[in-house]
Amino acid sequence: MEISQKRAADVNIRIMKHFIALILALSSPLAFASAQPEIGIDAGSAKARVSPLHHGLMTEEINHCYDGGLYAEVIQNRSFNDDEKKPVHWSAFPSEHSSKLTMDREGSLNASQPISLRIDAEKLGGVANDGYWGIPVYPKTKYKIRFFARAAQGGPKVLSAKLVGDDGTLYGKVRIAGVDSSWKKFECELTTKDIKPTAKAKFAIVSEKAGAFWLSTVSVLPPTWKDRPNGMRRDLMQMLADIHPRFLRFPGGNYLEGSTPETRFKWKETLGPIEERPGHQGPWGYRSSDGVGLLEFLLWCEDLEMEPVLAVYAGYSTEGGRINAGTDLEPFVQDALDEIEYVTGSIDTKWGAKRAANGHPGPFKLRYVEIGNEDWFDKSGSYRDRYVQFNDAIKKRFPALKLISSIGSEQKAELLVNQRIPDVLDEHYYRSTDEFIKNARQFESYKRGNQEVFVGEWAAHEDASVRPWDKGSRSLPPTPSMLAAIGDAVWMTAMERNADLITMQCYAPLLVNVNPGAGQWRPNLIGYDALRSYGSPSFYTISLFAKYIGDEVLNITTYPEGVHVSATRESKTGVIYVKVVNGTGLDKAACIKLTGVRGTFSGRQLRISGDNSATNSLDNPTSVIPQESSLADFSECLDLTLLRNSINVLILNPKKAEQ
Numbered sequence: 180m181e182i183s184q185k186r187a188a189d190v191n192i193r194i195m196k197h198f199i200a201l202i203l204a205l206s207s208p209l210a211f212a213s214a215q216p217e218i219g220i221d222a223g224s225a226k227a228r229v230s231p232l233h234h235g236l237m238t239e240e241i242n243h244c245y246d247g248g249l250y251a252e253v254i255q256n257r258s259f260n261d262d263e264k265k266p267v268h269w270s271a272f273p274s275e276h277s278s279k280l281t282m283d284r285e286g287s288l289n290a291s292q293p294i295s296l297r298i299d300a301e302k303l304g305g306v307a308n309d310g311y312w313g314i315p316v317y318p319k320t321k322y323k324i325r326f327f328a329r330a331a332q333g334g335p336k337v338l339s340a341k342l343v344g345d346d347g348t349l350y351g352k353v354r355i356a357g358v359d360s361s362w363k364k365f366e367c368e369l370t371t372k373d374i375k376p377t378a379k380a381k382f383a384i385v386s387e388k389a390g391a392f393w394l395s396t397v398s399v400l401p402p403t404w405k406d407r408p409n410g411m412r413r414d415l416m417q418m419l420a421d422i423h424p425r426f427l428r429f430p431g432g433n434y435l436e437g438s439t440p441e442t443r444f445k446w447k448e449t450l451g452p453i454e455e456r457p458g459h460q461g462p463w464g465y466r467s468s469d470g471v472g473l474l475e476f477l478l479w480c481e482d483l484e485m486e487p488v489l490a491v492y493a494g495y496s497t498e499g500g501r502i503n504a505g506t507d508l509e510p511f512v513q514d515a516l517d518e519i520e521y522v523t524g525s526i527d528t529k530w531g532a533k534r535a536a537n538g539h540p541g542p543f544k545l546r547y548v549e550i551g552n553e554d555w556f557d558k559s560g561s562y563r564d565r566y567v568q569f570n571d572a573i574k575k576r577f578p579a580l581k582l583i584s585s586i587g588s589e590q591k592a593e594l595l596v597n598q599r600i601p602d603v604l605d606e607h608y609y610r611s612t613d614e615f616i617k618n619a620r621q622f623e624s625y626k627r628g629n630q631e632v633f634v635g636e637w638a639a640h641e642d643a644s645v646r647p648w649d650k651g652s653r654s655l656p657p658t659p660s661m662l663a664a665i666g667d668a669v670w671m672t673a674m675e676r677n678a679d680l681i682t683m684q685c686y687a688p689l690l691v692n693v694n695p696g697a698g699q700w701r702p703n704l705i706g707y708d709a710l711r712s713y714g715s716p717s718f719y720t721i722s723l724f725a726k727y728i729g730d731e732v733l734n735i736t737t738y739p740e741g742v743h744v745s746a747t748r749e750s751k752t753g754v755i756y757v758k759v760v761n762g763t764g765l766d767k768a769a770c771i772k773l774t775g776v777r778g779t780f781s782g783r784q785l786r787i788s789g790d791n792s793a794t795n796s797l798d799n800p801t802s803v804i805p806q807e808s809s810l811a812d813f814s815e816c817l818d819l820t821l822l823r824n825s826i827n828v829l830i831l832n833p834k835k836a837e838q
């Protein structure tokens with residue numbers, strides 16, 4: 180067939196297909212519903228205030244969120260505690276014959292570091308660490324190296340630290356002299372050559388002569404966010420900043436509770452120099468270095484201008500360990516009071532002084548404290564008495580604090596705290612997109628009163644038969660697809676319409692190291708490996724919702740079936756933000772009609788759309804990202820086509836207002 184004949188045939192087939200699609204579309208009920216329906220927004224008066232804390236972040240040590248993630252440390256098992264029997268992630272270097280490695284429990288650095296690594300090295304032999312699925316090596320970059328070392332009598336006095344490619348390429352090296360038979364701290368910088376970034380690398384410490392030496396607490400950090408000495412990874416912090424978060428809920432989650440009371444987040448053991456932190460077994464199957472300790476959480480808040488929402492351990496752990504209310508619980512209540520004093524106390528207080536000694540004399544602003552996490556798992560109903568004990572002690576000492584119950588109205592009424600009225604109820608929602616759509620109106624029927632709602636964990640997953648905690652979810656991509664982003668957007672419109680009630684909300688979990696075996700849960704908002712990172716479609720959706728939020732909620736008077744809407748306004752400027760989600764499979768024409776305001780509006784539209792399965796990944800980080808277009812000026816009705824499967828954020832400026 181001639182090329183021109185083939186083209187003509189193709190065109191005819193395409194016309195036929197369109198004709199059939201048109202007939203089918205016209206005969207479907209959705210098509211009739213989409214004949215220029217109206218989205219009515221009453222801009223005459225605000226329905227409610229949007230809480231300034233509406234959008235926030237929730238994190239915990241899950242999916243290698245801190246160690247092997249946000250925390251910039253690149254050495255895995257830096258204290259040799261991760262496995263009792265062998266120095267996992269460490270190996271003899273440059274070959275297995277170069278040295279013998281022994282876990283030594285004698286003469287360790289201090290009580291927090293019970294094990295040191297003994298290296299019996301050949302000349303130029305030593306030990307290497309393989310990092311968290313590789314060590315990120317950037318060109319012309321300064322790495323801060325810090326470790327403790329000692330040598331046998333007559334043993335090596337000079338060591339070298341190196342970043343070396345898996346293929347043997349030397350990326351950078353520094354010599355360290357002065358090693359002797361007592362423990363000494365060594366701090367130095369290593370600058371890499373002008374190389375192509377790679378994570379196929381190791382960090383090695385070798386000896387200039389044969390002999391035995393010991394290592395403890397080996398730390399290597401590339402440049403951190405704001406150059407904090409024990410700081411966070413820059414690319415991930417930038418992504419978190421892009422979410423425009425107003426608060427940080429920490430330290431968990433299950434990570435707060437631990438699997439047992441013994442392995443809870445013991446904040447007092449997370450303070451001070453890293454060599455004084457023993458680390459602990461987390462509930463998600465791996466040990467935490469506790470490099471991100473209580474002060475690092477607070478500095479992270481300071482760096483991203485977020486308000487801390489501190490959760491205190493309330494006597495219940497995920498595998499059922501429970502501390503009874505009464506005398507048994509008293510030390511835990513005292514621990515929470517000490518913790519609040521550490522965060523907020525002046526330097527004249529015991530724990531305020533400790534904070535100052537740790538490098539931060541100024542107290543942090545704290546208004547919300549959560550008592551426990553998901554205590555509805557404790558079916559004995561003991562939370563009620565435990566809550567009362569915490570409530571009474573905290574309110575007595577810190578009367579201005581608002582206390583959050585970890586059991587919200589989505590749980591059975593008989594579990595809810597009833598002897599005191601918690602200021603805030605924390606509700607968690609991990610639902611499929613369909614379930615979020617079905618329940619999108621649930622908050623409209625909530626009783627308004629003197630209790631705030633904190634949606635402290637929520638996220639949409641694509642398939643109700645594969646829940647985030649199911650093992651089967653681990654074989655799916657660790658971050659969500661467009662279908663889940665639709666569910667997330669629908670849920671956010673629901674929360675925004677009810678932002679008078681829902682003062683705070685945060686997606687969870689936030690971060691996942693995408694290497695096989697690194698994650699325990701999906702979906703997660705942001706994925707990364709040692710070198711690269713990317714945002715899921717939900718990441719971009721949340722960033723837009725949080726950026727364009729305003730401070731007033733406007734009433735939605737009408738909306739077409741299948742479309743989810745919320746509208747807010749910035750009272751100072753009059754700029755109106757409209758979020759419209761069309762989660763159906765059909766494009767829909769709609770008129771956005773503003774009532775109660777006069778004049779002309781100009782504006783722009785940010786749209787995220789794609790097939791249900793469309794998603795982002797390390798290799799394709801920007802397949803689904805917002806597309807921006809400007810809108811024609813309008814005074815009464817803004818005519819729009821809402822693309823099928825699309826999330827739309829409209830920024831509508833009254834003609835004189837600044838954006």
Ligand code: AHR
Nearest residue numbers: 432433434552553687688
């Ligand atoms: O976000 C993951 C887990 O989900 C949290 O640790 C826990 O609070 C919830 O069950």
